[in-house]
Amino acid sequence: MEQTYLMIKPDGVSRKLTGELINRFEKKGFTLRAAKMITISEELAKEHYGEHADKPFFPGLINFITSGPVFAMVLEGNNVIKEARKMMGATNPEEASPGTIRGDFATEMSENIIHGSDSKESAKREINLFFPEL
Ligand code: RTP
Numbered sequence: 001m002e003q004t005y006l007m008i009k010p011d012g013v014s015r016k017l018t019g020e021l022i023n024r025f026e027k028k029g030f031t032l033r034a035a036k037m038i039t040i041s042e043e044l045a046k047e048h049y050g051e052h053a054d055k056p057f058f059p060g061l062i063n064f065i066t067s068g069p070v071f072a073m074v075l076e077g078n079n080v081i082k083e084a085r086k087m088m089g090a091t092n093p094e095e096a097s098p099g100t101i102r103g104d105f106a107t108e109m110s111e112n113i114i115h116g117s118d119s120k121e122s123a124k125r126e127i128n129l130f131f132p133e134l
């Protein structure tokens with residue numbers, strides 16, 4: 001069964017959206033396989049977002065994602081990588097449709113509530129990075 005890596009970002013955790021978001025994914029029919037609350041080190045953040053290392057927003061992104069606890073999850077189900085991304089909505093909340101997580105709960109790109117793996121390769125890499133025991 002397909003698995004993806006999801007992470008409720010520090011803004012989502014501090015706004016107490018963790019339960020609401022888990023609820024959405026479970027109601028959809030996906031299974032929570034693993035979960036933990038962690039504060040990410042700078043090193044892990046840079047590894048996770050390595051593909052963006054050369055982008056101008058990288059320092060701000062690293063600063064933000066390490067600014068407080070995140071809720072890290074492995075979610076399992078049919079086509080879950082793509083479906084979870086659909087449920088999250090567009091990266092920029094201004095473009096995210098109502099009904100999506102970013103469309104419903106965020107207003108700006110820098111604080112967009114949740115991360116989700118964008119491909120099978122990313123999912124494998126990110127699950128290994130955050131849940132090496134699985
Ligand atoms: P994520 O990795 O966090 O799930 O988000 P994503 O796939 O939808 O978007 P991605 O392109 O991977 O970007 C990672 C995060 O960097 C911030 N970002 N800022 N132009 C910008 O200012 C810009 N572009 C991206 C966002 O917070 C995005 O979630």
Ligand code: MG
Nearest residue numbers: 115116117118
């Ligand atoms: Mg991404």
